[in-house]
Amino acid sequence: MRKLFEDCITILSWFAGLLLITALLFLVAYLVYRGGSSLNVSLIFGETAALDALLLKRQVFDGIFPAIAGTLLLIIGSMFIAIPVGIAGGIYMAEYCSGAIKSLFNLLFDILAGVPSIIIGLAGLLLTIFLNRHFQGQIATCLLVSCLSLALLVLPYLIRTTQTALETVDPVIRKTAPVLGASRLQNITLVLLPNAISDIISGIMLATGRCAEDTAVIMLTGAVATAGVPHSIFGQYEALPFYIYYISSQYNGPDELAQGFGAAIILLILCTGLLISALWIQRRLTTMLLYR
């Protein structure tokens, strides 16, 4: 009887694994099937010459170049804000914090990590409205607001990754420099951080992937369907995930739909590429026990 139960569990587990992997393969295959034909230069640049578009001399109207540019700008902008704050916060949590305050911060950051992304977007929108009321007519939803909101979204991940990376440094290494007379700060910057750097970088890459793929936040804070490449951080912009969402609900004919699939493939490649490089960097320091 018990043997039967155990065998069922074994079979069902394998079935579960198979189901998941099959679903994944099916999904990717379907995307490639529908969008593969549209993966060419005109998907990105439409009718505009590639060089002109890249040098921002002419705007692209039928291609996804503005969306790709927008996503890249988003990633750069939000990482620019999030990385210093995240790493600094993580250093504080790992090295200078203890006791009740640490529990409190831990709880707050857990909450921030768990809050749905659309709430972060809503907060960004509220901030815009709030500022707009006070600086009449000058602030509106734009690239800056989106970058700030995305930075807030990935901040807890960066803090948590830095904290964990620093805390798992070998105690022997941690104690060596102070014994030789280094200050706490010198220990952190010259010994601990370099030691933990691969985990931190892998965390940064994961956060970058999160920024690239998020739709809910940018939908509320400045992504629009048509904007070209923004001329300043106060301009509205296009983004790949928003483009995919937009096309999914309104496409004029099979060509536009194939473009949507092409964009989905590109976004997929971008995000999984970032993730795979994060894993590869982290593998240099395999601390997790994978095999039993």
Place this chain on the structure above:
Amino acid sequence: MTHRAYSVSEHLFLAAAVISGLLTVAVFCFLFLFGLPLLQSGQLTDLLFSPWAPAKGLYGIYPMLKTSLLLALLSMAIAFPISLGCSFIITSLAPVRLRGFLLAVIRVMTGIPTVVYSFAALFLLVPLMRNLIGHGTGMTILTATPVLAMVIAPTMILFFVNSFTRVSTAYTLATDALGGSETQKLLYVILPQAWPGVVNGVLLGFGRAMGDTMVSLMLAGNSIGVPESVTESARTLTAHIALVMAFDFDSMEFKSVFVCGLFLYILTAVLMMLFRMSTAYFSGRK
């Protein structure tokens, strides 16, 4: 703790952590401030339990609440067994070489954008559902369920695997020495030991399922009625926020969005506290 004065950089570290913590609280405050008029004017029970009919002055979020809960619970019902099964395979059942590969595949899956899942499902699942159900547009809660399950499963799997591998080798080796099979080891040794991790994983997965926007926005139809069955078009709290954001900021409709936001925020906070409490409870029991 040293008693010397902190240098500038160290003050900066503190500032960074404090700012981040404050921002978390600030989000809550923003939501609360902007939602206050609606909370004050309508009774809380009214808001939570009446339907959404702005033309009649009803700003209740009950339909959205019901939909979010239904969708989250259903997708957890699918995702939990699948995640458990997959984590069983990755931890023990698969040959050693396959484990690393499977784990890598699952980790890559966590990076796939939800909008990409939804986009593919829109053209794959929706017509299928339309034919299966026989009537309706095919955009229903049931359509969104498997996609949402696929979104939350990888994270849960990673979480489960993490807790399974932390079980002390003393136990696992002992089981092997006694001649136990892999499945027996999993069921009777690892699972009971790693149960806190499983509980936490479920909490996280549920939070993620309640908080996802794109899957339900693109696949569940977004009608404003209270769903009587899962084969109906419906709108979740998150989709409601996304759809209504285009409104007049001063209108009551827009303010209902803050109530949704407040609810989701508080739900997250409660889940996180449950998370901590369960960790403390289980480690206390040891």
Place this chain on the structure above:
Amino acid sequence: MRKTIYSVSLSLLTATLLLFFASWSLASDDLSSFAEQKGVLRIAGGTAHIPVMKEAAKQIINFNPKIQISIAGGGSGLGIKQAGEGMVDIGNAGRKASEKEINKYNLKLLKWAVDGVGTVVHPKNNVQSLTSAQLQDIYSGKVNNWNEVGGVNREINLYTRDEASGTRKVFWKKALAKGDISVKANVVVSNGAMKTAVAGDPFAIGFVSVGHIDSSVTPLTLDGVTPTLDTVRSGEYKVSRGLYSLTKGEASGLSKLFLDFIMSPTGQKIVADKGFIPVR
């Protein structure tokens, strides 16, 4: 004989070339006001306006790449609100802003096209016409099977727009006579989305701007009148509305140039090309 042919063809050629140069210079005349400009123009609001806005923006930007024009949807309600709050430079609306809205924000309206709102179904649907009463019953949910109005035995899939939509407001007021819209209706967020949804669902019914109607959907005859450009223009089709652009106060700077461009011959030609009725 040969001489006649030569002279006729020469004059035809000259005429064509002259016409070409005339229209080209006319176009560049309308655009030339953008020559020395640079800056950002933010447009948001009604989704029916978007094709015209996109084409106008394309021509302007191709002429002068230093200008950035961003166009968002969101519905007429959003357009009015955001123009009033100063969050966008030009707000588009598919319904006339109310007195309250105009006074609150000091809005100036410009009507640059006439459009209608037509009921549409999937091309394979054999139901081709309805009476107003039938339409109201369908949308309120009293009638929920196609066979009650002469179609197949399948449930009617209702599609409606979000509440910020001007298209919806006009449809509700004029076609549904302010009747109820069932809570079971699927909500889509723009005219384009409505068209895509109905084109993809054989048992759908929805409403969309007449200018957006193309071969992927079939317009329904309502009380004997089919929503086409001609019936809207002649007033025979009653469910019509203007396409407006709003600015806070008098338009100035890039906004003024843009709106002037829309009202210019080139701009009005774009309006006509996209399927609307130009006001000039």
